[in-house]
Each structure stands twice: as structure tokens, then as C-alpha cells.
Amino acid sequence: MAKRIDVSGLTAYYGSHKAIEDISMTVEPRSVTAFIGPSGCGKSTFLRTLNRMHEVTSGGRVEGKVLLDDEDLYGAGIDPVSVRREVGMVFQRPNPFPTMSIFDNVAAGLRLNGNYKKSELSDIVERSLKGANLWNEVKDRLNKPGSGLSGGQQQRLCIARAIAVEPNVLLMDEPCSALDPISTLAIEDLIGELKERFTIVIVTHNMQQAARVSDRTAFFNLAAVGQPGKLVEIDDTERIFSNPSVQATEDYISGRFG
Amino acid sequence: MSTATITPKGPGTLRGARLPKWSPYAIAAGSIALAVGIGLAGGLHSRVQWGLIAAILYVVGTYAIATAVEGKRQAKDRIATSLVWVAFLLAVIPLASLVWSTVARGLKVLDVYFLTHSMGVVADTEPGGGIYHAILGTLEQVGLATVIAAPIGVLTAIYLVEYGRGRLSQAITFFVDVMTGIPSIVAGLFILSLMLMFDMQPFGFAGSLALAILMMPVVVRSTEEMLKLVPNELREASLALGVPKWRTILKVVLPTSIGGITTGIMLSIARITGETAPVLLLVWGNAFINANPFEGAQASLPLYIYQQYANSAGSGAAYDRAWAASLTLIAFVMLLNLVARGIARWKAPKTGR
Numbered sequence: 001m002a003k004r005i006d007v008s009g010l011t012a013y014y015g016s017h018k019a020i021e022d023i024s025m026t027v028e029p030r031s032v033t034a035f036i037g038p039s040g041c042g043k044s045t046f047l048r049t050l051n052r053m054h055e056v057t058s059g060g061r062v063e064g065k066v067l068l069d070d071e072d073l074y075g076a077g078i079d080p081v082s083v084r085r086e087v088g089m090v091f092q093r094p095n096p097f098p099t100m101s102i103f104d105n106v107a108a109g110l111r112l113n114g115n116y117k118k119s120e121l122s123d124i125v126e127r128s129l130k131g132a133n134l135w136n137e138v139k140d141r142l143n144k145p146g147s148g149l150s151g152g153q154q155q156r157l158c159i160a161r162a163i164a165v166e167p168n169v170l171l172m173d174e175p176c177s178a179l180d181p182i183s184t185l186a187i188e189d190l191i192g193e194l195k196e197r198f199t200i201v202i203v204t205h206n207m208q209q210a211a212r213v214s215d216r217t218a219f220f221n222l223a224a225v226g227q228p229g230k231l232v233e234i235d236d237t238e239r240i241f242s243n244p245s246v247q248a249t250e251d252y253i254s255g256r257f258g
Numbered sequence: 259m260s261t262a263t264i265t266p267k268g269p270g271t272l273r274g275a276r277l278p279k280w281s282p283y284a285i286a287a288g289s290i291a292l293a294v295g296i297g298l299a300g301g302l303h304s305r306v307q308w309g310l311i312a313a314i315l316y317v318v319g320t321y322a323i324a325t326a327v328e329g330k331r332q333a334k335d336r337i338a339t340s341l342v343w344v345a346f347l348l349a350v351i352p353l354a355s356l357v358w359s360t361v362a363r364g365l366k367v368l369d370v371y372f373l374t375h376s377m378g379v380v381a382d383t384e385p386g387g388g389i390y391h392a393i394l395g396t397l398e399q400v401g402l403a404t405v406i407a408a409p410i411g412v413l414t415a416i417y418l419v420e421y422g423r424g425r426l427s428q429a430i431t432f433f434v435d436v437m438t439g440i441p442s443i444v445a446g447l448f449i450l451s452l453m454l455m456f457d458m459q460p461f462g463f464a465g466s467l468a469l470a471i472l473m474m475p476v477v478v479r480s481t482e483e484m485l486k487l488v489p490n491e492l493r494e495a496s497l498a499l500g501v502p503k504w505r506t507i508l509k510v511v512l513p514t515s516i517g518g519i520t521t522g523i524m525l526s527i528a529r530i531t532g533e534t535a536p537v538l539l540l541v542w543g544n545a546f547i548n549a550n551p552f553e554g555a556q557a558s559l560p561l562y563i564y565q566q567y568a569n570s571a572g573s574g575a576a577y578d579r580a581w582a583a584s585l586t587l588i589a590f591v592m593l594l595n596l597v598a599r600g601i602a603r604w605k606a607p608k609t610g611r
Contacts, residue, residue, distance in 0.1 A: 053498055058423070085500030095491040098607030099513040109499035112509050147607065158495070165499055 002029035002199040003069040003086070003168040005050060010064030011228075012042070012049050014057065019045045021228035023064075025218060027169075032191060032200045034210035034237065037220030037252070042229025043203045044092075046220070047171050050201065051087035052080040068168070085113065088167035092174040094154035096146035096161070103142040105157055109165035124164055132160035133190050152183025159190065163198070170194060172202040176209065188213050207253060211241050219249045275327050282340070285323060289315035309351075313344045357588070364585030367578045373586070376557075377545040382566065385575035389583050391547040392562035396590075398551040399462050399541065399558055400531050403469035408523050410470075411477025418478070419485040420507055437475035445471040446536030453540065460542040462551030465558070468536035473526045480522025484515040517605035524598030528591040534560040559587045 005027040012020045020042035027033045035043040048054040049062050052073060066073040073083050096105045106125045110116040116124070125142075129135040134156040138149070146157050155175060162170060172191075176184040191200060191213045204210050210217050218234035233246050244250045293312035302308065320340045324333035372388040380387035414434070418427050445468045453464055488511050496506040512519070537543075542555035543565050563583045570576035 051498065053494065056494060056497055081500055081502045083500075084498055088500075089498035091491060091495065091498075093491060095489070095495045097492060097495070097510055097514070099510075108496070108509075109501065112496065112499065112501040112505050114505075145607070161495075161499065167500075 002197065004029045004067075005169060005199065005201075006065075006067035007050075008065045008067075010046070010049060010062065010066065012045050012054055012063075013059070013061045014045075015059035015061075018228040020049075020220075021230055023231045025231060025234050027199060027201060028216070029199045030195055030197075031215040032195050032202060032213050033234075034214035034217045035201070035203045035220060036205070036207060036210050036217060037229070037232075038222070039205075040225070040229070041220040041222045043220050044173050045229070047173055047201060047203050048089075050169070050171055051089055052083045053089060055080070085109075085165055086167055087169040087171060088162035088165060090155070090158050090162050090170065090172045090175050093178050094151055094158050096149070096154050096157050098145065098147045100146060101143045102138050102146045102149070102157060105146040106160050106164050108161060113165070125160075128160040128164035129157075131163050131194070132156045133186060133193075134160055150183075152179045152186060155179060155183065155187060156190065159187070159194075163194070167198065169199040169201065172200065174203050174205060177205060184209070207241075211237060217241070219244070219246070219252060221248055221252070274329065274332075276332075277324060277327055277336075281323070282320070282336075282343075285319050286316055289313075289319050313348070316340060317344060360581060360585050360588060363578070363581035364583075366582065367575075368582040368585055372579075372582055376547045378547065380545075382569040382576050383571060383573040385578075387579065389559065389562055389579070389586060391544065392557040392559045392583065393586070394547065394549060395462060395541065395544075395551075395556035395558040396531060396560075396587075398549075399465045399469060399537065399556065400527060402463060402466035402551060403473055403530060404523070404527055406466065407470040407473035407526075408477055411474045411523075411526075412481050412519060414474075414478045415481035415485060416507060416512075418482055420503070420511070434475045434478045437471070438479065440471065441535075442468070442472055442533050443535040443539070445469075446539040449536065450539050460540055460555045461553055462541055462548075462556040464540040465537045465556070466551065468540055469530040469533060472533060472536070473530045476526035476529060477523055480526070481519050484518035484522060485511060487518065488514045513605075514607060517602035520601045520605070521598040524594050524601070528594045531591055531594070532560050532587065534564055537561045538564070559583055559590070563587070 007026070008024045010020070010023045011018065023046060035047065037043050045054060048057075050066060050073075054060045054062055062074060064074070068083075068086060072078070073087075096102075097108060100108060103122075103125055104111070106128050107116075107121055110121065110124065126135060126139075129138065134153060137153060138157075146154065149157060155178070159170075159175070176187050179187065188209065191202065194200060195215075202210075202213065214237045216234060217237045217240040219232045219240065220229050221232045222229040232248055233240070233244065235245070239245075240249060241253060244253070250256075290312045292315055293308050296302075296311055297308040317337060317340050321333050321337045324336040328336075367385075373393070374390050375386075375388035376391035377387040378391075414430065418430060421427075422430065448471070449464050449468045453460075458464070492510055492514060493506055496510045497503065501509070537558045538561055541558060541561065543561050544555040544557045548554050548556050563580045566576045566580035566583065570580070
């Protein structure tokens, strides 16, 4: 299921503003890759280019290549909708659909895509909720609205919704920044389990979190406000946090930054 | 007017002197009494003048008393509150008086017979007759106008919010704004000119077309606002699941905003239900029942009210019928508003646990 991501020479724009410049990296399948860096350095923008969500923003535009197991996501004739079915996404703030029940939220991806068998639906919902460690908490109230859950539960609901469509890659944009430490722990444990099946990319501002959950860490930085963000280095997490090869990384990690 | 309980204001205390809870009522009663006194003494006949004097006295009195007892800052707070109350009363009084006089005069002839009979064999100066033909005409004309205007309006709004970029959407927004400002008589004349071009006689559907022109911009505007309220995160969540954009709009954006959209449509229906001018030009009015909106003159409620009033020639019967029809019209519009609120509440995103 999990697929390798191979990015080369990627540059993304918002209108005429260049947000990130010339980024190349490889994300291994069945691993967790964390993106760290100061605010505004383009981590989230880069993450959104990996499932073609960047172009949803008005004026969003991308140059360069993103290979998903040898298929260029920005190649001619590629349907962004199919790309997003392969590469799922979890957002910073939990965003369950307010008009739908918990069950419908998880089933949303399948239902809205229209390709599912009715008999399988409840199995898939149960499997996804179990996969997101939420089943025991909500199994008695699947018909209640998803917005009635707590923030941490809502975020796990969003993860369940994302994995219900069986993507190959799961992108997470600061999934724990709006959550308390206990919910954060639940989601970090979950990430550890999910990496058996998916390729996971996670953006985080929390250095300890990057150190805890990721196999590899990429450090992004920008020269100055208004300048495009760049990838400083990507390496094994252990190495990044113990002995990074670039001084800026060490400064950032040890808090001597800026 | 009022007595204030003054507590000593020692240094370093957080508790200042406060007017008692009932002081606004006391000041109001005092200023009304004073205004009545001034009105009687000055020989002012108009009750409106009395009311305005009372309002001014209330605002000034509140400020003066509060300044004396509580200090400047609290006085400013109180003056803002009293201004809001005065403005509210000024707005509500005409409304209440309108409803009151319509109900009082309308109930005279309003009964089942009135609602189920036409004016077919009744001369305008005689008592009897009813508004069945007018209700039927209004329902058909407004219904057809809604069938035309609501889908076009909603789809336009979806285009503007979800797809519209650049020149085309700017142009559409501009023309929608212009359309909002079209006087109803001009919309009527526009359809009339078409009717004359094709040498047609007045009929109900022509009125519907003019009403649809009036309704469309209102639907576009209200729907646009409702769609803009849908958080972008929901659209992105859906898109990120690999749901195509049109399905996202259909299954996520519209259900989230459907309550507001229906309310907007209902309110625009309420608005066009009361339009008289285009109906006068295009539908002409008819004392007999004509259930076919595509052929022959029809009646409609606002038009009926106008014609009964204009043709009453001093006859109390026609006058009473006009009021009863007005009451029916108001009741109909109110019912639509209630339905709209009901739908909005029923369809609002649920939050319960």
C-alpha cells in the first residue's frame, strides 16, 4: 500500500509570491517523516503540494516534480482528484463535517466518491475507527453528530476519515497543535501504528514530537521574511537531533535561533 | 423622579454609587409625566410631539441623574442604553400600530366565505364577495416566479463563490447589484415591452417573469453570503478525501448552508408577494377565478387591495375587503417567514453530544 515520494526541484507560488524554492527530497514508504522549521518557512505549503491541495488556494501554482512511485503528480493528464485519493490529509484544526454523524463522517470519503458496496460500508467504518483508536469511545453513538466530540476525538475522527479511503500516503499538518497533551499522546501512538501501513509525513512545531514519532526529519528555513522557504537538510531523526550537519539546524533545535 | 441610594465612596474601594435597578423605569415614568404636563400646558395637540418630548426628556434625564449619582463613565453607558431603547420603541410603535389597525379593520369581513369566493358576481360597491381568485393568482404567480428565480439565483451564487474568478464574476456581481436596484415598475415595463412586441394579452406568467427579475438578485446576494460563511476547512477536508469539486459543493457546502439559503429564498418570496406595480401592468386583475396562469388576466392579492381601495367610491364594503385582503397578505408573508425560520433551525448543523 505505502508508496515512496520523490520530490525534485519543487517551487511553489502564491500568485507572484514564491513561497518555497527548489526543494528536493525522498520520503521512504512505511516511515514517518517530520517537517520542522519556523513559522512561514513553507512546511505546510510544501506538504500541500504533495497531494495537489496547494492549487486549491487561489493563485497557487507549482513547478517541479513530485514522483509517487515513479508517477509524476504534476504530469500531463494527472487528475488531482485521483491524486488526493492516493494521498490523504489531516489538517491542523479538526474539521469534521458538521452536517454529518460520526458514521457518515468516516464514510464520507467513500460515499462522496461513490465507489463502495453498501454491505462493506459499516465494516470499513468500524475498521477505520479502530485504526484511529476511536472505536471504543464512539461505538455507542455513531449516529450522533461528529462536532459533539472533544477536540482530540474530533482529530482522531478526521484521521479515521482520511484512512477510510485507504490512501497510500497520509499527510498531517500540525495535527496536534490544537490538542492537549493526552490527546497528543493518543495521536502520536496512533502515528506509530499507522506507519506500518502508510507513508506518513507530519508537519510539527513541537521538536519533541518530531523526535518521538519520526524516522527522518527535514528542517526548513527562510533567509528573511518575504524570501522563499528552503529545505536546509533532511536526515535520520537521530542524527538531526544529535549531530546535524548544518549549523542553522542545530541553532533551531537547541533554541538559539534568530 | 427617582431617589438614589448613595453609598459613601471611600478611597481605595471598588464599589461606587449605583442607581437602583428600578431607576430606568422611574425616569421613564417621570419623563412621560413631565412630557404630558408640558404638552397640556403648552397646548400641543399632537400626541407624536408628546412622545418625542418624553423620549428627549428620558435620554437627557438619564444622563443628568446618572452623572450626578454614578459619575461620567456610567452616565455614558446609561445614555447608550437609553438611546437603544428609545430607537427600539420608535421602530416598534409604527409596526405595532400597523399590525393593530390591519387586524382591527381586516377582521370585519375575513371569514371562510371571504377566503373561498371570488368577486365574480359582486359589484365593487356592494358587500359580499371574496379573495379566492386573488389568493390563487398570487400563489401561482409567486410560485412560478420562485421556480424560475430560485434555481438561477442559487446556481449564480454557487458560481460566484466557488468558481468565479476574474472579469466574468466581477461583471456578474456588478449586474446583480444593478438588478437589486431595479424599481419593480421598470421590471414590469420591460416584460410589458416584450409582451407588446409579440402582441400578447395580459396573463399571469408575464407577471411571474417580472417578479422573477426582482427576486433573482435577492436570492443571489443572500445565497452568496451563506456560502461564504461555510468554512474553507470543510471544502479542503472534502477535497483532500479525493472528492471532486462539484460533489464537494453538492454534498458538503450546500448541506452546511441549506438552512440559510432557504431562509434567503423565503424572504425574497415574501418580498415579491407584496409587489403591485408589475402585476398591475402585466396581469391586469380579474374579478373571476382564472386558474390558468398562462392565459387570460388574473388577480393577485396586492393588486386586489389596490383595486378595491381605488374602486371603493366611498363604499365601506370595498374598503373593508381591502383591509381583509391586506390582513391575509400579511398573514401569508408571516407564515413564510415562520416556515423559513423553522427550516433554518431544522437544517442547522447539529452540535449535540
